[in-house]
Amino acid sequence: MLIVQLTDTHVVDRGELQYGRFDTNNRLSDAVAHVNRLDPVPDVAIVTGDLVENGSSAEYQVCAEILSALSMPYYVIAGNHDSVSGITEAFAHIPEMPAPGAPTIDYVVDRHQIRLVALDTSIPGEHGGRLTDSQLMWLEETLSLRPGAPTLLMIHHPPFVTGIDWMDRSGLEDPDALEAVVARHSQIGAVVCGHLHSSIQASFGGTIAMTSSSTSMQIALALGDVNPYSTTNEDAAVTLHYWQKGERLVTHRSVIKNDLEIYRADWSIGLD
Ligand SMILES: [Fe+2]
Numbered sequence: 248m249l250i251v252q253l254t255d256t257h258v259v260d261r262g263e264l265q266y267g268r269f270d271t272n273n274r275l276s277d278a279v280a281h282v283n284r285l286d287p288v289p290d291v292a293i294v295t296g297d298l299v300e301n302g303s304s305a306e307y308q309v310c311a312e313i314l315s316a317l318s319m320p321y322y323v324i325a326g327n328h329d330s331v332s333g334i335t336e337a338f339a340h341i342p343e344m345p346a347p348g349a350p351t352i353d354y355v356v357d358r359h360q361i362r363l364v365a366l367d368t369s370i371p372g373e374h375g376g377r378l379t380d381s382q383l384m385w386l387e388e389t390l391s392l393r394p395g396a397p398t399l400l401m402i403h404h405p406p407f408v409t410g411i412d413w414m415d416r417s418g419l420e421d422p423d424a425l426e427a428v429v430a431r432h433s434q435i436g437a438v439v440c441g442h443l444h445s446s447i448q449a450s451f452g453g454t455i456a457m458t459s460s461s462t463s464m465q466i467a468l469a470l471g472d473v474n475p476y477s478t479t480n481e482d483a484a485v486t487l488h489y490w491q492k493g494e495r496l497v498t499h500r501s502v503i504k505n506d507l508e509i510y511r512a513d514w515s516i517g518l519d
């Protein structure tokens with residue numbers, strides 16, 4: 248099964264730019280076109296939070312409209328820029344989506360070869376993330392129901408210190424509590440996250456946790472406290488999680504490039 252991850256799409260109102268600078272809506276359209284052109288076409292898409300910039304209903308309408316062009320089913324989770332009510336209303340067509348009025352967006356998708364578990368780390372009005380005790384209990388129970396089912400756990404805030412200090416200051420509170428749950432369930436192939444607008448991996452609870460490049464703008468690789476709040480013009484990308492039956496999960500980064508060219512070498516002349 249091939250799962251494509253888009254993240255931190257930061258959609259804005261029609262005709263607007265994020266920070267007056269980044270055309271995030273067009274970049275998401277480019278990402279969707281890129282995903283639809285992939286060969287093989289992914290079975291499922293996931294969008295791991297910060298779907299929109301300000302959490303308004305108008306932004307979610309634009310976001311849902313752009314994502315509707317995806318040629319495969321997709322699932323979304325909440326990030327710190329999101330509004331729980333905005334997501335539950337705009338994406339009510341996702342069968343597993345909690346009903347409007349739910350306090351958090353936690354759900355499980357059991358319709359595919361890989362089980363998808365969505366956990367909501369967002370805290371209204373805050374940049375950082377948190378999981379409540381009841382969410383952790385729900386996760387424990389959910390994972391215990393199908394211990395033999397390969398599972399991808401989706402959260403917005405990565406549960407590890409990345410080394411980019413200004414982003415780490417708004418990380419996930421008490422990642423150890425999540426790690427203890429994850430460590431008890433070896434069916435988790437990976438914990439996939441957003442928030443960092445960058446591709447970063449760390450071992451976590453006996454599996455791997457990772458963030459993904461964004462479809463919008465990329466955060467600069469600035470380790471320590473150098474260049475806080477800096478972004479770059481690096482290419483946007485999506486992340487491909489490839490899980491073949493009987494094999495481990497393997498992850499690839501796929502740069503979004505409309506004019507991507509592939510050159511075929513003539514290996515018949517030998518490798519020397
Ligand atoms: Fe973001």
Ligand SMILES: [Fe+2]
Nearest residue numbers: 297326327442
């Ligand atoms: Fe975020």
